[in-house]
Amino acid sequence: xxxxxxxxxxxxxxxxxxxxxxxxxxxxxxxxxxxxxxxxxxxxxxxxxxxxxxxxxxxxxxxxxxxxxxxxxxxxxxxxxxxxxxxxxxxxxxxxxxxxxxxxxxxxxxxxxxxxxxxxxxxxxxxxxxxxxxxxxxxxxxxxxxxxxxxxxxxxxxxxxxxxxxxxxxxxxxxxxxxxxxxxxxxxxxxxxxxxxxxxxxxxxxxxxxxxxxxxxxxxxxxxxxxxxxxxxxxxxxxxxxxxxxxxxxxxxxxxxxxxxxxxxxxxxxxxxxxxxxxxxxxxxxxxxx
Numbered sequence: 001x002x003x004x005x006x007x008x009x010x011x012x013x014x015x016x017x018x019x020x021x022x023x024x025x026x027x028x029x030x031x032x033x034x035x036x037x038x039x040x041x042x043x044x045x046x047x048x049x050x051x052x053x054x055x056x057x058x059x060x061x062x063x064x065x066x067x068x069x070x071x072x073x074x075x076x077x078x079x080x081x082x083x084x085x086x087x088x089x090x091x092x093x094x095x096x097x098x099x100x101x102x103x104x105x106x107x108x109x110x111x112x113x114x115x116x117x118x119x120x121x122x123x124x125x126x127x128x129x130x131x132x133x134x135x136x137x138x139x140x141x142x143x144x145x146x147x148x149x150x151x152x153x154x155x156x157x158x159x160x161x162x163x164x165x166x167x168x169x170x171x172x173x174x175x176x177x178x179x180x181x182x183x184x185x186x187x188x189x190x191x192x193x194x195x196x197x198x199x200x201x202x203x204x205x206x207x208x209x210x211x212x213x214x215x216x217x218x219x220x221x222x223x224x225x226x227x228x229x230x231x232x233x234x235x236x237x238x239x240x241x242x243x244x245x246x247x248x249x250x251x252x253x254x255x256x257x258x259x260x261x262x263x264x265x266x267x268x269x270x271x272x273x274x275x276x277x278x279x280x281x282x283x284x285x286x287x288x289x290x
Contacts, residue, residue, distance in 0.1 A: 017060055019048075024055035024169060024217060034201055047212070056192050056212035061166070074237065078159065078188065079105035081233065081279070085184055088112050088154035092178060094140060094171075095161030099126025115153075117145070139165055140174035149178040157186040163209040169221065176225060181286025185227065188235070188279045189213055195273040215278050227282040234275035 021028050029051030048059040078101065088109065093102050096116035105114065116123045116132035119139055127135035138145050156175045162168040175185055191197070192212035219229055 019057075019059050022050035022053060022055055023057055023167065023211070024213075025050060025053040027052040030059070053217055054192075054214045055217060056214075058210045061210055075101045075104035076107070077235075078279070079108045081235075082157075082186060082281070083108045085109075085155060085281075088184070090153045091115070091155040091157065092117060092149065092153045093132070094118075094156060094158045094175065095164065096123055096126060096132065098122045099129070099131030101157065101159060102126075103131040112155075139171060140178065141165070141167065141170050146174045146177050151178065151180050153178055153183060154180055155184045155186065157188075159186075159188045160190065162187065162189055162213060163211050166210070168211050168213060172218075172221065173225065176227070176284055179284050181284060183284050184230070185222075185282045185284065186279070187218065187282075188277060189218070190237075191215060191234075191276060191278045194276050196276050215280070218280060222280070222282045226285045229280060229282050231279070231281040233279045234271070235277045235279055237276050 020030070022030065027050050030048045031051060033047045033049040033056055035046045046059055047056055049056045082105075089111075090113045091102070091105070091109070092115050093099070093105075094117045096102065096118050097120070099114075099116050099122075102114035102116060106112070113133050114131075115134040115136065116126050117136040117138070117140065118126075119137065119142075121137070123132070123135040123137060126132045136145060136149070140146055140149075156179055158171075158175060162171060165171045172187075179185060190209065190212060192214055215232070219232070222229060
């Protein structure tokens, strides 16, 4: 596996220069997958796809890269799906925002200490409101963060986080560094190969996604880092079609009905090619401390 190409290690909100190579594998075989209007002052958003590894990414990176929190019921569903993890003592939620996932997860992990990491001030509010026990500001690749947190956690979760960082491979490796031997890494990300991506095209995802990681690429990278993949699952986040296709009010009723149907069928959709999200749980080498 080639080394991660250089990328900015700061979480700024400014556009980046256009890349001539893939940020995942370094290949120069890029082609534009889609181009769509941006939001507010961002201008057009272009998504390039690598001809060698299929990694997709914004090129150039837009300024509109702020993350959006998952709906509350999604936090609880994700925590319930992970209830099989064996009584972790410490858990770091990366990209935690306001700390709503740790808050929901405490129902299923009452004896676990949850910390949060986020590049915004939202994590400090999460600390003030008791959703996390420690708040860390930045990315895992922010200088000093990994050294301070090295080998502290039994579980590290990254829910829709890797899509929003400048260098997802470096962030992934930093996540493994803060895990204890035998610890678990939980990653949830949008699946660029789902049927919704084909159906909706440029309207499929928010423009805040800087990267779209194909599941095979992520699994290959984890195995190259000596991790054992214990679980791969599909889940579905219903699409708001009224937002994806902004139409005059009289024409929005069919889209609203389609959106409601998507929410209603979400438990069944996760078993089909329309499942928009994958979740991977991987275990690091070694055994958990006794």
